[in-house]
Amino acid sequence: MLAGRRYRLELTAEQTARCEEFANVCRAVWNTGLEQRREYRRRGAWMNYAPQCKELAEAKREHLWLKAAPSHILQQTLKDLDRACREIGTFKVRWRSQARWPPSFRFPDAQQIQVERLGSRRGRVKLPKLGWVRFRWSRPLGGEIRSATVSRKSGRWFVSFLVDDQVATPKRHAMPATAVGIDRGVRFAAVTSDGDFHDRAFIRPGEAGRYRRLQQKLSRTHRGSANRAKTRGRMNKITGRVTDRRRDFCAQTADRLVRKYALVVLEDLRIKNMSASASGSLAEPGRQVRQKAGLNRAILDKGWHRLELALTSAARYTGTSVVKVNPAYTSQRCSACGFVTEGNRESQAVFVCKAPDCGHREHADVNAGKNIKAAGLAVSACGDLGAGRSVKQEPVGRVTGRTPHQGIPALQGGEDVKGTVIPWPPPRP
Known part of the structure; x- marks a missing residue:
């Protein structure tokens, strides 16, 4: 390949x-x-x-x-x-x-x-x-x-x-009966259904301080000046190191996951839409712009899309299948009894089932990972279901793993x- x-x-x-x-x-x-x-x-x-x-x-x-x-x-x-x-x-x-x-x-x-x-x-x-x-x-x-x-x-x-x-690409994974669901978040980059937390800091405190000072210096320079170019160059060096660490983290995490599991299930997230600016929102333009900007930075900093690409690429060498499922209600559904309500998730990390006969308590990201895994297993058993199907009837997803990497296709001119x-x-x- x-x-x-x-x-x-x-x-x-x-x-x-x-x-x-x-x-x-x-x-x-x-x-x-x-x-x-x-x-x-x-x-x-x-x-x-x-x-x-x-x-x-x-x-x-x-x-x-x-x-x-x-x-x-x-x-x-x-x-x-x-x-x-x-x-x-x-x-x-x-x-x-x-x-x-x-x-x-x-x-x-x-x-x-x-x-x-x-x-x-x-x-x-x-x-x-x-x-x-x-x-x-x-x-x-x-x-x-x-x-x-x-x-x-x-x-x-x-x-x-x-x-x-x-x-x-192997036709069969070394451990074909293994599966895992991965919940991507802003507190931890990836949390598995088995309770493993994958995360690291991509920028050091000293680099963050230097970057803020360089941003202030950049705002005082004139467009097209030599000082502005030098300042941008110094900022690019910091962001380059951050990008390299993020790429290394995603590659290592993906390699560990595909070697351990034959089925990896992710949420089918529209990351581009989720990280869109609130200032351009048609529903309520200009409201909570600063809060939305902080959320966007957190989403992009964790490298959700890069982790997905790394998993798809690494899966070619182990025969792992990467499945994407509908993310609806995965954070609100109880993985023990299936009860769904918005109040189940008390905070970012605490999940407590409000069903009278359940009371299941678990880390919220681990619970979401279990729901994602269950949806992925259903998708693997039933095949690729249409995107228009309701999650209350059947879990929705599509298989994206075990796809050979393609080079630049031959283009036909008109x-x-x-x-x-x-x-x-x-x-x-």
């Missing part, structure tokens, strides 16, 4: 300048291609990958600065744009801002990529128009290289190899649209 291997690059000053130039050209191609697609859609026509790629080749004859970047990374940029427009819609795709977009570009041709190991801690890779680039050999490749992506994060450049490790020609050559970055 396909997997990623990420390494930190050790670029020279000349190679760093070339990477910046490649990223700027790719960003200009993306933005111009997106504007062209939107203009065609406004006229009721379509623009796809094939005609844009043809126009790009013609534009390179007139605009020599487009030739600074390898042709296939520009074509890959148009492929990524085509895929994004097909998946979420042309007018929902975001622009790539020079200030906010982390520079990146992909080399899709494995025949033009050569990797050599120089020692126990060093290696080098040969990339088109970059030459031999050294990187830290932090882990073995473990497979045949399919593509390479160069990106910048927190002021450092990295290379990510897509490799085929020749590993097949026919060109006749009419007024939209200028293709993008402005020089």
